Amino acid sequence: MADVARLAGVSSQTVSRVSNGYEGVNEQTRRQVRAAMKELGYRPNSAARALKRGEFRTIGVITFSLSTTGNVRTLEAIANSAAHQGYAVTLLPVAIPTQAEVRGAFSRLEELAVDAVIVIMEVHLLDAATVTLPPHVQVVVVDSDADSHYTVVDTDQAGGTRTAVRHLLGLGHETVWHLGGPEDSYAAQRRTDAWRAALAEAGRPAPPLFRGDWSAESGYLAGRELAAHDECTAVFAANDQMALGLLRALHERGRRVPEDVSVIGFDDIPEATVFIPPLTTVHQDFAEVGRLCVEAVLRKMRQEGPERGSTLVPTRLVVRDSTAPPGGRP
DSSP: OHHHHHHHTSOHHHHHHHHTTOSOOOHHHHHHHHHHHHHHTOOOOHHHHHHHHTOOOEEEEEESOSSSHHHHHHHHHHHHHHHHTTOEEEEEEOSSOSHHHHHHHHHHHHHTOOSEEEEEOOBOOTTGGGOOOOTTSEEEEESOOOOTTSEEEEEOHHHHHHHHHHHHHHTTOSOOEEEEOOTTBHHHHHHHHHHHHHHHHTTOOOOOEEEOOSSHHHHHHHHHHHTTOTTOOEEEESSHHHHHHHHHHHHHTTOOTTTTOEEEEEEOOGGGGGSSSOOEEEEOOHHHHHHHHHHHHHHHHTTOSOSSEEEEEOOEEEOOSSOOSGGGOO
């Protein structure tokens, strides 16, 4: 800083003000300082600035899985939104979703000097109600069954499911079968509950439930059993990857999609447009989820927003070629 000040002909305090973006510096002086910084290759010491301000401009992210589309795309959106706001992201995956592991993750993030934490809770903790988050760390939780003590941002899981089921019933199918996600997943359970509720609301019977683990292979294995039910004419799969496995299982059994069986997924992954046939699916706005998470945690840091509450991001149905009336008739 002293070298920059000498080259620019100003004080070190002026260099500090320019470096930190403070107002009140003459524009000509600002240009001189920036030119000196460029010539000397000067970079502000972010660690020193953080200690001085008490702010690290870093958001920690704790996630239980990097193997699912939802988590990866949400993490990408959080990183992009944080960067837009001038914040970095420190990622800490948690291999085993237990209360002790979560507490350990918070301890490690505090050692890494973060201003706030976003928790992506893909897998439902059996003891989630008793997880105690450090009171001095601002926290936003994504896609979780966290109670009213937390600030939560989530996709409208139930609303998206109802739209999918109503679409199939509206095409004339007597009922809708369900290929659900794992039992310990909050998102999967919400979609399963909403599937049952939508059928009950329409006065339709709920067929047997089949489950996978979000992967295409699990969708194929469950789909082989489901495809054996000739009375099945419509299936709502809890995500697009399992829907892909289901499409293969139906094909192997000689059941045409959508002429014999209509299929709907959930997520709207980019590859859904090139499935055979292109997949009708529920679109999740992961970019909006990430943006709202970052906005919420920054508001909490600035004490400008509520300490708790839930925000639901709407979904929308994207109709493609995998759904049709029974028999595929127009």
